[in-house]
Amino acid sequence: MKYCKRCVYPEVAVNLYIDEEGICSSCRTFDKFQTLSEEDWAKRKIKFEKIIKGILKNNTSGYDCIVPVSGGKDSYYQAHKVATEYGLKPLLVTYHANNYLPEGDYNRDRMRHVFNADHLVFGPSVEVLKKLNRLCFRKMGDMNWHAHCGIMTYPIQVAAKFNIPLIIWGETTWDISGMFEPDDFVEFSARMRHEHMLRGFEWHDMLDDAIEKVNEKDLLWAKYPSDEEILKVGVRGLYIGNYFKWDPNSHAKMVQKKYGWKPRTEPFERTYRRFSNLDDRYENGLHDYMKYIKFGYGRTSDHTSKDIRTGYMTRAEGIKMVRKYEHVIPSDLYHWLNYVDMSEGEFWRLANSFRDTRVWRKEKNDSWVKDNIWGKEEAYPQKESPKPKRKRLERDRVTEDDIRPANLRKKLEEFVETDSKEFLSHSNEFVEVSCPACGLDNEETAFVKRGYTFKKCEKCRTYYISPRPDEELLKAYYSNSRASKF
Secondary structure, three states: OOEOOOOOOEOOOOOOOEOOOOOEHHHHHHHHHHOOOHHHHHHHHHHHHHHHHHHHHOOOOOOOEEEEOOOOHHHHHHHHHHHHHOOOOEEEEEEOOOOOOHHHHHHHHHHHHHOOOEEEEEOOOHHHHHHHHHHHHHHHOOOOHHHHHHHHHHHHHHHHHOOOOEEEEOOOOOOOOOOOOHHHOOEOOHHHHHHHHOOOOOHHHHOOOOOOOOOHHHHHHHOOOOHHHHHHHOOEEEEHHHOOOOOHHHHHHHHHHHHOOOOOOOOOOOOOOOOOOOOOOOOOOHHHHHHHHHHOOOHHHHHHHHHHHOOOOOHHHHHHHHHHHOOOOOOHHHHHHHHHOOOHHHHHHHHHOOOOOOOEEEOOOOOEEEOOOOOOOEEEOOOOOOOOOOHHHHOOOOOHHHHOOHHHHHHHHHHHHHHHHHHHOOHHHOEOOOOOOOOOOOOOEEEEEOOEEEEEOOOOOOEEEOOEOOHHHHHHHHHHOHHHHO
16 A cells, blocks of 8 residues: 655545655645745735624624634634634534543533633434434444534534624644645535535435434434525634644643643543544544544544644654554443444444455455555454453443343334234134133133233132133244344
């Protein structure tokens, strides 16, 4: 496999290409941003101020802009620029994906304490999120599709609803691939959201699934506003990375010092950085591992490539980091399996179906082999680290949910109800029987439940059903019963 000669990206990296000189498009675009002089950046700053002045002139909403935030370092930098430096009154908007790490929770909730900004936090039903985790993992190998959708949809809904025409995003979109050059001054677009952020899927693609039942009301937050709604308000999304020099390492230091922002306390298993993706435990973990399974590279390649370009490490050091981290199977695999109630075997069966054949080949011993940037092919078995204790093993007692999860019990009850109605349609074929305990014939009905008549024996007080199905009906029932097969 071909790798960039300057950073560590492979040629199969998403939306990236490597030119005839062996340099990737991300490095080439970075070079163009680097050629901008201080005078150039000053002109870009003036351009930014002119744009927002024109938008604010006609803004009657009450809020100057929306800043989509997760609580990460970039969110703090965006809010710093807007609220602290420019003195604007933003509405901070957060999509809560139910995956926050403790430091991420702290940083998100701290924002309205350190910035003069109101903060709107929205999160879908956890039951719906679990369904979408499973559904999208099966459909596209991405359990976090709902997060991409929520982050790129809900703030725009709020803008359209509250007539707020300006949205301030962070770094230039798809800077990791070098998709847009400095003079493009790219802005947020529905096309970019749909084709790249949402993988070409929309909320309606999640309906009518045979296994995970979600409906339109479950996904109201995922509906992108119509063109008419966008144009009526005049919504524009600006990336401040186009107007101010972007350096995530510098931003992290600044927001820690000025606002008390907290990086990750414990190290991540799949990258060396501790200041990225604290809003979603899987972004540096299982979600990133799926990226590695699909394309043969992960977030360590993203982080090292950026740090190589900005001079924080050498390419040789970056390769060492890639070799150390990117093959690691994260322990939060088991956290996710417990969260969505999926077996490990089912996970691997589905995960392996998404492997890119340009990257991987399977050996007879079930290992997967890939070419590496350090010039050596290596095999990677599926299980490389000890499985941590599941949450249920740490409890003092076993509950019914441990043995029979609630979602499975609910499905079973639905099947039992359906089978029972089908069974009762043959009630004219039921036969009267005597007490199965003492043989006495009883005529008095004790009660009726789900259409079945229960009698109480006058002699031994045994409760039993009569009339009841004969042997042939019972055989037919257990042969065709949905509940039995489930």
